[in-house]
Amino acid sequence: MLLSLFCGAGGLDLGFERSGFDVGIAVDKKHDSVRSYNQNRVAPPRGHCVDVNDLSLSSLDEMWGREFKPTGLIGGPPCQSFSQANRSITEADPRHQLPLVYARLLTELNARNPMDFFVMENVKGLRSGPHAHRLVLFKAALTAAGFHVTERLLNAADYGTPQSRERIFLVGLNKKKFGELEWSPPKALLERHQRLTVRTAIGGLKEPTHFSRDAEPSNFAHHKNHWCMAPKSKRFKEGGGLKAGDSSFRSFKTLDWEKPSITVAYGHREVHVHPDRHRRLSVYEAMILQGFPHSYELVGTLSSQIDQVSEAVPPPLAEAVARSVKDVIAHWRQARAA
Template sequence: MNKAPTIFSFFSGAGFLDLGFEKSGFNVAFVNEYHLPFMETYQYSRNHMGMSQPEYGYHLGDITEFERNPKSELLSKLINQTKSEDRLVGFIGGPPCPDFSVGGKNKGHEGENGKLSATYIDLICKQSPDFFLFENVKGLWRTKKHRAFYELMKDKLHSHDYVTTERLINSIEYGAPQLRERIILIGFKKSLLNKLGIELEAGQTLTDVFPWEDHLKYHIEEINAMPWPGMEPFAENGKRERPAGISEELTVDFWFEKNDVGNHPNAHQHFTPQAGLARFLTIPEGDDLKKSYKRLHRWRPSPTVAYGNNEVHLHPYKARRLSVAEALALQSLPKEFQLPQNITLSNAFKTVGNGVPYEASKGIAVTILDFLKVGEYGEANRS
């Protein structure tokens, strides 16, 4: 196989996951997102990065619309057209996850967002792409009451001839400066596995042969063993030497410097408190375990980039909250990636927090390419 697999993206947000797939060698041809500010950011960022429009366009609307005609027929037509050109078709998407998050609504599959996970799985079964990726919070996989729903979704996929593999990833293992766990479920049609010459022996599962660890930059055990600094008194604009023995590329300050956040187009965009500045001055650098008012440490990774539920993330050595530019850097995005200037601060931080870290997106994408024996990763796999 030497043609770039074609991606149909759902719950695309501002396109962090899509960008990782595009930059790794996939053709992201179809983009679906419901929230207009996310879609506008997707289009704006791609335009400013000089990237072409998706082959099959942007589709603003609820994913449930693709369960009904005429949008169901349109989707089927595009998929059939792609397959007729001997191109593999893949679905990727991370349905909204607060209903499965311990820190969110926790309503599970009965919540409005929880139902969208089932809709996405139904769409996969109906439209029958060659492979798919499903991304969600670890609560869906780890919490007992949600795990039963997760297993039912897998059962449905298996009944439609998909073979699946899953892993609880941490984005930092792929080189993102952020501790962010997510469950990744990937599935391939049995017919595709046969074409690839992949046969599972008795007792084997797809996880036994899928190269999950081949494109990790670190293992969490070695990261945890590094001598990361603890809490230190806040010093506005103060200097601190980088400790020996840590990986600099996994730190907040490395990415701030790498992305030149002070001169980034979104540098000036941050919330300014009407009150409470004194509190900003008292929280130590590295005090990031509280529910709210977390101050990052410049020489550590960031906690999960999430800015809802009253989570306030403070700059390591400035008496303010993080800027949009700094949040984008912590999502490991290229410095050229930017958000529209007219986006509201609430939508900006929601956009950033909802995305999959770019380095993790790339790592997962090249792992799939490796498995599919496509492009440079496939060539390496065949040699």
């Protein structure tokens, strides 16, 4: 049973659930994200709208109804302040401290009842430039909590997501339980030439509904999230310079039918443009490019839905990581029992 921090709409959790893990408590401070999380799971609701800075063992016990003893901790602290796309970072940004809050809760929970593992996801920008020292600090804090920490950079496109999205994964295995056992990252499921393309993912979809005040999601074509703003920019007009696969514009990134999507990152003033329809992607199209199942639905305003899908961990990548963690622990236990 797991604790999920910064759960968002549930992309990381979905991958772990598909791998046989049960999430006992999931926490995020954004109301719409928690609503989306709970709506896509059977009752009782596991998602709670709480700021992780306010979490304690007692508050987790209250949510759970008894003493909370998870076997694993998962989560990706908000990464905008570490992203290479963020040009306005400051040392005072409180988001810089969220991985340390994660480490604090890991330490406290592990002291109460030894846990098996943790998984932390973040942007690759944390590895370089002004952020590299923070990664060293975070790894030291996680190691001090009693875990053998392994770091790897993985690309979601290698694991069945129709999108090139590189992310750092820090995985820790409990030293008291497993000694110096090291996490082995999942092997790529697809060769580069086998990666899923934009055409494979969204090529057959109907046109989305354009936003209006009286729009009713239940009437949207194909899916409740298959909607977008009506194209207004001159860039969207014929002759506006947008061509399939062209990412040369700072804000307008046109997708290529025959390649995986570029990283879904609407939160950085980027507009991802359909390969040949001269419009933004719909929320639903972005969800499919993130690897969410067709049945998944997001709630909230358009801007909230865009944030939710942009911040999510692609479920296929999450599932690959979850299975690799499960396998390395299972193999260790089998060897010990032999």
